[in-house]
Amino acid sequence: QVQLVESGGGLVQAGGSLRLSCAASGRTFSSYMVGWFRQAPGKEREFVSDISRSGSGIDYADSVKGRFTISRDNAKNTVYLQMSSLKPEDTAIYYCAANSGYRTARASDYDYWGQGTQVTVSS
Numbered sequence: 001q002v003q004l005v006e007s008g009g010g011l012v013q014a015g016g017s018l019r020l021s022c023a024a025s026g027r028t029f030s031s032y033m034v035g036w037f038r039q040a041p042g043k044e045r046e047f048v049s050d051i052s053r054s055g056s057g058i059d060y061a062d063s064v065k066g067r068f069t070i071s072r073d074n075a076k077n078t079v080y081l082q083m084s085s086l087k088p089e090d091t092a093i094y095y096c097a098a099n100s101g102y103r104t105a106r107a108s109d110y111d112y113w114g115q116g117t118q119v120t121v122s123s
Contacts, residue, residue, distance in 0.1 A: 033051070
């Protein structure tokens with residue numbers, strides 16, 4: 001099993017940056033695909049980005065492409081989401097998730113979830 005803990009959220013002005021971290025327990029973290037999702041109030045959880053086991057395969061939602069960068073450090077059991085040029089519409093709770101199968105943008109395909117970290121972007 002994998003336990004995930006997100007950190008790095010906070011309040012930032014539009015145009016600012018934040019880096020989220022997703023720290024995982026377990027020695028087999030490198031065998032999991034990891035994704036970031038977000039959920040704004042009154043909206044469904046949506047895909048943000050995912051990264052393959054080695055970090056060589058990456059995908060982004062169109063809404064964050066060019067502004068967000070996902071990366072991972074398997075030696076530290078951590079996945080990062082660098083967020084730049086933040087917009088008020090990026091305000092949401094951000095979750096990281098892991099699955100032992102393939103890279104996917106479907107939340108239902110992920111087996112393990114963190115508790116989430118709040119990101120608030122003021123205009």
